[in-house]
Amino acid sequence: MFKKLFVLKYLIFLILFGSTILCAKEFKLDNNIKILIRKNCSTIDKFAAEELKKHLLLAGAKKCDIGHVDKKITSPLVLTFYIGQAYPGFDKKLQNTEARYAIRGNKVYLWGENRISSRLTLKQILGIPSARCGTLSAVYAFLADKLAVKWIRPGDSGIYCSKTSTLNLADTEDYKWVMPMNMCGVRVYWWRNRLIQPLTRFTPEKLRCSVDSVDEHSLQDFIWFRRMRLGTKSRIRYGHAFGKWWKKYGQIHPEWFGMNPNGKRGLPIRYSKRNKLCLSNNQVVDQIIKEWQEKGAPERWNICPNDGSLGYCRCEDCMALDCRKKGETFYDHLTDRYVNFWNRIVGKAVKIRPDVKFITYVYSYYRFPPRREKIKYPDNMILGMVPMMFEDNEKMFKEWQELGAKHVFLRPNDLCISSSFFMGLEKRIYDKFKASMRFKLFGTDYDGGCGIRTLDFAYYITARMIVDQEKSFEELENDYCSTYGKAAPVVKEFYAYYRKLGETNLKKVASQLTLKNRQLLDSSQLIPEILRNTHLYYSQDDFKNATEILEKGKQLKLDQNSKKRLNELIILNEHALKTYDFLVEAQKKQLGRKNNIESAAKALVKFREKESKTIDWCWQYLFARTEKTYWLLSNWYLKYINLKINEDKDILLWSSFDLPAMDGWRKRAQFSKITNKTASFDQFSVELTASRKEGLGISYHGFKVEPGKIYKLSYDYLLGKENSPTYLRLRCVGRGNQKKSRVLFNLYSRKKGKYWQSEEKTFKVPADINNITFYFNVGPGRKGQVVNIDKISCRIIKDKK
Numbered sequence: 192m193f194k195k196l197f198v199l200k201y202l203i204f205l206i207l208f209g210s211t212i213l214c215a216k217e218f219k220l221d222n223n224i225k226i227l228i229r230k231n232c233s234t235i236d237k238f239a240a241e242e243l244k245k246h247l248l249l250a251g252a253k254k255c256d257i258g259h260v261d262k263k264i265t266s267p268l269v270l271t272f273y274i275g276q277a278y279p280g281f282d283k284k285l286q287n288t289e290a291r292y293a294i295r296g297n298k299v300y301l302w303g304e305n306r307i308s309s310r311l312t313l314k315q316i317l318g319i320p321s322a323r324c325g326t327l328s329a330v331y332a333f334l335a336d337k338l339a340v341k342w343i344r345p346g347d348s349g350i351y352c353s354k355t356s357t358l359n360l361a362d363t364e365d366y367k368w369v370m371p372m373n374m375c376g377v378r379v380y381w382w383r384n385r386l387i388q389p390l391t392r393f394t395p396e397k398l399r400c401s402v403d404s405v406d407e408h409s410l411q412d413f414i415w416f417r418r419m420r421l422g423t424k425s426r427i428r429y430g431h432a433f434g435k436w437w438k439k440y441g442q443i444h445p446e447w448f449g450m451n452p453n454g455k456r457g458l459p460i461r462y463s464k465r466n467k468l469c470l471s472n473n474q475v476v477d478q479i480i481k482e483w484q485e486k487g488a489p490e491r492w493n494i495c496p497n498d499g500s501l502g503y504c505r506c507e508d509c510m511a512l513d514c515r516k517k518g519e520t521f522y523d524h525l526t527d528r529y530v531n532f533w534n535r536i537v538g539k540a541v542k543i544r545p546d547v548k549f550i551t552y553v554y555s556y557y558r559f560p561p562r563r564e565k566i567k568y569p570d571n572m573i574l575g576m577v578p579m580m581f582e583d584n585e586k587m588f589k590e591w592q593e594l595g596a597k598h599v600f601l602r603p604n605d606l607c608i609s610s611s612f613f614m615g616l617e618k619r620i621y622d623k624f625k626a627s628m629r630f631k632l633f634g635t636d637y638d639g640g641c642g643i644r645t646l647d648f649a650y651y652i653t654a655r656m657i658v659d660q661e662k663s664f665e666e667l668e669n670d671y672c673s674t675y676g677k678a679a680p681v682v683k684e685f686y687a688y689y690r691k692l693g694e695t696n697l698k699k700v701a702s703q704l705t706l707k708n709r710q711l712l713d714s715s716q717l718i719p720e721i722l723r724n725t726h727l728y729y730s731q732d733d734f735k736n737a738t739e740i741l742e743k744g745k746q747l748k749l750d751q752n753s754k755k756r757l758n759e760l761i762i763l764n765e766h767a768l769k770t771y772d773f774l775v776e777a778q779k780k781q782l783g784r785k786n787n788i789e790s791a792a793k794a795l796v797k798f799r800e801k802e803s804k805t806i807d808w809c810w811q812y813l814f815a816r817t818e819k820t821y822w823l824l825s826n827w828y829l830k831y832i833n834l835k836i837n838e839d840k841d842i843l844l845w846s847s848f849d850l851p852a853m854d855g856w857r858k859r860a861q862f863s864k865i866t867n868k869t870a871s872f873d874q875f876s877v878e879l880t881a882s883r884k885e886g887l888g889i890s891y892h893g894f895k896v897e898p899g900k901i902y903k904l905s906y907d908y909l910l911g912k913e914n915s916p917t918y919l920r921l922r923c924v925g926r927g928n929q930k931k932s933r934v935l936f937n938l939y940s941r942k943k944g945k946y947w948q949s950e951e952k953t954f955k956v957p958a959d960i961n962n963i964t965f966y967f968n969v970g971p972g973r974k975g976q977v978v979n980i981d982k983i984s985c986r987i988i989k990d991k992k
């Protein structure tokens with residue numbers, strides 16, 4: 192059935208998009224080439240002319256002038272490009288995003304459907320996916336077809352264009368292209384100073400991307416997006432929709448927001464954008480309808496829930512909307528409450544505007560199909576599906592389709608993988624896309640990252656598979672590898688090697704998760720998982736084997752560009768090995784084992800500094816996000832970057848046990864387990880059991896403090912139920928250089944209500960103390976009585992003089 196459909200589609204494709212060609216003619220590129228634009232032409236037509244010129248010169252053209260159409264061209268030998276202009280007599284109306292080129296003798300016409308605002312700058316236009324740049328698409332289509340240009344990554348170094356002395360063109364040819372889906376998206380918006388510069392202080396000076404360099408990278412990313420002919424046919428607004436709700440309504444209507452494990456509505460202020468709504472409350476539905484009507488009740492309205500795993504409502508009415516199976520925890524299934532909520536919103540809205548469409552995500556803990564509910568208004572919902580990397584897209588889409596999902600788009604986080612390792616997931620990403628395409632996709636919107644060189648190949652495959660839907664993975668792979676010239680088979684083998692390893696690693700992650708009884712929100716959480724236990728997934732030999740494969744390419748006679756590209760890949764692989772060495776040593780330190788973290792840290796930083804021009808990474812994201820936890824463990828590094836603790840902001844101790852892991856705490860006699868049955872923050876907490884006498888539960892050793900400074904310590908505990916021990920005691924013991932220790936204070940927490948409670952203590956460190964140990968003791972109780980602890984934090988607070 193699918194196969195037949197495919198053949199039919201292909202035929203239609205040929206008829207619609209194929210070009211008609213009549214007899215060929217050869218143009219010498221050393222002749223003068225003219226590119227003509229209209230006077231007062233649009234920003235996009237002008238840029239299209241510049242792009243054409245740039246690529247023709249790269250291909251070997253000697254001279255290539257951009258002029259205005261009114262200039263008389265006399266010689267029939269001069270190849271002339273008319274940008275933004277159809278051939279005389281063309282009178283058809285262009286479709287949305289349509290791009291065309293037509294060859295008539297020595298004249299080439301390149302034009303398309305443009306819809307851009309004249310008030311915007313070039314960069315702004317390129318960066319808005321719904322800005323339609325048909326002329327640009329026409330130029331890129333021509334370059335790809337006639338000069339076999341490939342854009343393997345953003346920037347000039349990513350342009351592949353082989354040298355030629357002639358250009359073979361048909362005497363007459365007509366080519367037409369239209370964007371194949373409503374949305375063809377791979378996000379390229381992460382080069383942003385607003386996000387990157389605040390991370391700078393965690394990054395070595397020589398590796399900091401400057402404001403100008405970030406701006407330039409962002410422009411290059413936008414250009415690449417257009418070169419790959421990505422974009423959207425119309426503006427579709429969606430994304431986590433309720434980020435401002437707490438600020439707007441939190442004070443007057445706290446009951447509209449999720450009730451948290453502490454029995455209170457709303458999250459701490461730093462997480463306020465992540466607040467979830469109290470879905471059972473009909474006033475919330477009414478308010479959404481009211482806001483929609485206030486904006487004129489538009490056809491499309493965004494109701495994607497806020498991000499993150501915090502804040503889901505635990506009030507009795509919301510809990511009653513869930514359909515959990517016996518033994519499942521809170522997070523195992525939250526879909527039914529959401530579908531029920533969406534149905535109530537749409538049910539009201541269709542009475543006001545029958546063609547309304549609400550956009551929401553099928554994501555996180557509500558991505559699993561509902562068990563009781565169904566989509567009641569299939570025509571009025573657009574669902575953005577966010578499947579996990581190792582989940583079966585076909586199964587997921589099918590299950591949702593059977594429950595009423597009709598308008599769906601693919602919104603994966605498969606490219607949100609910021610890591611120095613080659614993950615080998617390109618084929619999987621391709622296959623998952625193809626599986627989703629068996630359902631009528633409204634479009635795609637892949638989120639991603641920036642400057643992650645190990646993702647170059649995955650980004651290329653993703654962009655191409657969306658636009659060139661008839662191409663097989665192997666064809667796209669060959670296209671990519673061909674840019675390495677004679678070394679293409681070697682590069683192909685290199686990626687195939689990592690693909691095999693990547694698939695094995697994915698299975699390992701899945702089994703680790705089952706073992707720990709955990710769920711991941713989405714594909715972006717794969718990397719943190721792999722980095723935490725690097726040695727489980729990679730060995731030094733893996734990187735060495737991969738280098739060996741690439742070294743074979745060095746023996747071949749390569750052209751200069753291929754040689755440069757291959758060398759770059761070798762350096763990137765060496766970088767992966769050095770990163771691996773560092774992470775393994777850092778993890779040994781985390782576990783209190785003998786390690787070489789200092790030398791590994793130094794070796795990696797020096798390598799990055801030496802190769803930074805070749806590797807061209809967004810270092811701030813790597814140092815201050817992906818690898819931050821590990822860098823902060825190296826004393827050499829902290830000194831090297833001269834990191835000053837930012838009072839008030841830097842939390843020195845933070846344990847939420849959500850990996851789940853002990854976060855540096857030692858298990859003592861009364862420790863029972865890390866549990867996901869209850870938690871005050873995120874999903875896991877520590878459970879301690881009582882005995883007849885008071886006993887030691889967990890302890891934290893060697894917490895370094897500065898004498899004379901004021902610290903704030905806090906933690907959450909659950910000690911409210913009938914069968915709880917009498918109290919929880921935190922004992923804080925200080926130690927100085929004299930080695931003699933003494934108790935600084937004791938903090939008793941007692942039974943109070945049925946919810947999680949918070950405890951807090953501010954203390955000044957005595958002059959002779961520089962090291963603290965924390966002990967949590969469980970008060971006396973009967974067998975089976977438990978107390979839970981979560982979210983232990985300690986930070987310096989400003990000296991109040």
Ligand SMILES: [Zn+2]
Nearest residue numbers: 469504506509
């Ligand atoms: Zn609720």
